[in-house]
Amino acid sequence: xxxxxxxxGYVGTAFVAHLTAQKTPFTVxxxxxxxxxxxxxxxxxxxxxxxxFLINCVGYTGKPNVDACELHKQECLYGNAILPxxxxxxxxxxxxxxxxxxxxxxxxxxxxxxxxxxxLGFAEEHAPNFSFRxxxxxxxxxxxxxxxxxxxxxxxxxPGGTTLWEPVAPAKGYIWRLRIPFDEKASxxxxxxxxxxxxxxxxxxxxxxxxxxxxxACTECWEKKVPFGxxxxxxxxxxxxxxxxxxxxxxxVGKALVKSGKSFSYFEDEGVFMKTxxxxxxxxxxxxxxxxxxxxxxxxxxxxxxxxxxxxxxAS
Amino acid sequence: xxxxxxxxGYVGTAFVAHLTAQKTPFTVxxxxxxxxxxxxxxxxxxxxxxxxFLINCVGYTGKPNVDACELHKQECLYGNAILPxxxxxxxxxxxxxxxxxxxxxxxxxxxxxxxxxxxLGFAEEHAPNFSFRxxxxxxxxxxxxxxxxxxxxxxxxxPGGTTLWEPVAPAKGYIWRLRIPFDEKASxxxxxxxxxxxxxxxxxxxxxxxxxxxxxACTECWEKKVPFGxxxxxxxxxxxxxxxxxxxxxxxVGKALVKSGKSFSYFEDEGVFMKTxxxxxxxxxxxxxxxxxxxxxxxxxxxxxxxxxxxxxxAS
Numbered sequence: 001x002x003x004x005x006x007x008x009g010y011v012g013t014a015f016v017a018h019l020t021a022q023k024t025p026f027t028v029x030x031x032x033x034x035x036x037x038x039x040x041x042x043x044x045x046x047x048x049x050x051x052x053f054l055i056n057c058v059g060y061t062g063k064p065n066v067d068a069c070e071l072h073k074q075e076c077l078y079g080n081a082i083l084p085x086x087x088x089x090x091x092x093x094x095x096x097x098x099x100x101x102x103x104x105x106x107x108x109x110x111x112x113x114x115x116x117x118x119x120l121g122f123a124e125e126h127a128p129n130f131s132f133r134x135x136x137x138x139x140x141x142x143x144x145x146x147x148x149x150x151x152x153x154x155x156x157x158x159p160g161g162t163t164l165w166e167p168v169a170p171a172k173g174y175i176w177r178l179r180i181p182f183d184e185k186a187s188x189x190x191x192x193x194x195x196x197x198x199x200x201x202x203x204x205x206x207x208x209x210x211x212x213x214x215x216x217a218c219t220e221c222w223e224k225k226v227p228f229g230x231x232x233x234x235x236x237x238x239x240x241x242x243x244x245x246x247x248x249x250x251x252x253v254g255k256a257l258v259k260s261g262k263s264f265s266y267f268e269d270e271g272v273f274m275k276t277x278x279x280x281x282x283x284x285x286x287x288x289x290x291x292x293x294x295x296x297x298x299x300x301x302x303x304x305x306x307x308x309x310x311x312x313x314x315a316s
Numbered sequence: 317x318x319x320x321x322x323x324x325g326y327v328g329t330a331f332v333a334h335l336t337a338q339k340t341p342f343t344v345x346x347x348x349x350x351x352x353x354x355x356x357x358x359x360x361x362x363x364x365x366x367x368x369f370l371i372n373c374v375g376y377t378g379k380p381n382v383d384a385c386e387l388h389k390q391e392c393l394y395g396n397a398i399l400p401x402x403x404x405x406x407x408x409x410x411x412x413x414x415x416x417x418x419x420x421x422x423x424x425x426x427x428x429x430x431x432x433x434x435x436l437g438f439a440e441e442h443a444p445n446f447s448f449r450x451x452x453x454x455x456x457x458x459x460x461x462x463x464x465x466x467x468x469x470x471x472x473x474x475p476g477g478t479t480l481w482e483p484v485a486p487a488k489g490y491i492w493r494l495r496i497p498f499d500e501k502a503s504x505x506x507x508x509x510x511x512x513x514x515x516x517x518x519x520x521x522x523x524x525x526x527x528x529x530x531x532x533a534c535t536e537c538w539e540k541k542v543p544f545g546x547x548x549x550x551x552x553x554x555x556x557x558x559x560x561x562x563x564x565x566x567x568x569v570g571k572a573l574v575k576s577g578k579s580f581s582y583f584e585d586e587g588v589f590m591k592t593x594x595x596x597x598x599x600x601x602x603x604x605x606x607x608x609x610x611x612x613x614x615x616x617x618x619x620x621x622x623x624x625x626x627x628x629x630x631a632s
Contacts, residue, residue, distance in 0.1 A: 035351070035353055036353055037351060037352055037353050073401070073465065073466045074397075074398055074401035074402065074405070074466050077393070077397060077398060077462070077466065078398050081390075081393060082390055082393060082394050082398055085389070085390035086390065089390070131448075132447075132448035132449055132451075132458075132462070133448055133449075133451035134451065135448075135449035135450065135451070135471075142448075146393070146448070149389065150389040150390050150393065155451075
């Protein structure tokens with residue numbers, strides 16, 4: 001039996017849909033059914049339901065966007081850095097495995113290009129470079145990085161110059177990094193909806209996570225018993241905002257949009273974006289998802305995943 | 317009526333003694349009498365007791381020392397950065413003023429010397445320089461700095477080169493910074509006891525807080541209605557470890573110690589100390605306490621306070 005926390009959120013809803021579709025037994029534990037200040041109330045549910053695995057989709061992302069986290073720092077820190085460890089510890093004590101939805105937004109930029117010109121991303125062994133410890137990040141990203149740290153990771157200087165991210169003790173659960181989710185259903189949380197509706201866009205290169213593939217991949221980690229630890233659960237590769245717009249313009253939904261008068265415009269640069277549209281720095285980054293692939297869990301290349309979502313687009 | 321949280325701790329016990337001695341009506345609210353995940357349970361107590369002021373001495377410092385915080389990160393972050401804001405917000409909503417015990421350990425070093433050769437300390441307007449954002453600190457110090465940030469302060473670059481620490485909105489309570497407490501009663505938490513009993517000492521310059529004077533000064537902030545905001549509640553001046561040892565050696569208790577065979581030895585330098593005795597960096601810093609003095613609240617010069625505590629020394 002799988003216990004799901006945060007089932008009502010954007011990611012949780014996708015887990016509910018996936019587990020239901022594949023007839024995996026699961027139970028939802030909602031806020032109010034247990035008291036985080038008394039972890040034994042969670043443990044009682046784990047015992048009652050004979051849980052073997054817990055999926056924690058609880059997180060504080062800010063609405064309508066990450067700027068809101070700057071105004072609700074305590075709630076943000078609590079949801080992203082305190083609660084994950086309360087849950088993990090409660091599980092660990094009962095020998096229940098767990099998976100925690102983290103975020104790729106604890107990185108900024110990329111790791112350059114290989115000889116063939118492919119953009120290299122940050123792997124799980126690299127320490128977050130968009131965090132409180134770098135003092136360059138949004139409060140949201142800071143709390144997500146601190147969440148991983150509290151779950152048992154620490155920065156270790158690497159003689160090679162980069163800083164590594166190593167577990168203090170053997171990992172007892174999964175940390176799944178989601179990165180800019182999208183799928184085929186229009187939603188204010190869907191990256192494709194954002195690109196289609198924002199007045200102005202910021203050109204940047206990013207890795208992305210197709211939400212349906214993300215929850216399938218996470219679930220497979222448990223089903224296939226891949227080793228515990230951190231996984232970048234993103235579609236292989238990266239795309240720029242302009243590339244995403246080009247894919248939209250080539251799709252039926254995009255053509256209809258353009259026909260109705262929509263045009264895509266861009267901020268001159270990140271400086272102008274920060275001055276006029278954002279209160280706090282945004283993460284734009286490329287992640288390396290090869291650890292997940294090496295574990296035998298397949299996600300489709302990012303461009304393919306975008307094209308498929310656009311092909312199957314469902315207006316809200 | 318004053319409500320006191322954390323009355324059982326080292327600092328809380330001193331508040332209880334002070335308020336009792338001066339016959340100030342107060343009530344103690346202990347852990348278990350309210351639920352931090354439901355702040356209305358705190359507010360009910362505030363209403364029931366007709367509270368006008370709340371003193372929050374709850375904090376997670378680690379036992380026997382700050383190294384323990386590295387092993388209990390969630391509890392440390394919760395006690396030092398989450399709970400203060402839960403309490404402050406509950407008070408703010410009811411119009412109850414509050415005071416929070418913060419720490420000077422969010423700074424490292426000093427600000428050089430003036431022309432007369434006096435060591436200059438960090439004032440309340442200076443941003444913490446020993447914090448997650450500087451990535452040079454213990455987990456404990458990081459959580460204390462984050463606690464002040466969540467209570468409404470933010471880093472603002474100063475054209476002069478230093479970084480300032482400014483409130484986002486007008487302060488609604490006091491943030492009292494304690495720094496290496498000591499008094500005349502032997503205790504494992506008393507700095508004088510530590511200097512007398514540690515096998516080896518680290519030579520460093522610090523500001524200190526005589527605990528009895530600290531709780532009196534904090535209480536006076538409220539009694540004298542000094543403006544809300546941050547206050548460095550330390551004895552004016554600073555001392556080096558060797559200076560403290562000299563004061564001990566000149567005292568009756570120190571002479572008895574030396575007679576019984578005690579000698580004071582020092583780590584060669586901070587590098588050796590970090591390698592052999594500590595798991596996480598320690599803050600050593602000088603604070604400027606002139607804001608408190610300017611508000612009309614007097615604390616005795618640090619050397620005088622040390623001499624008095626040694627003169628009145630009570631073995632445990």
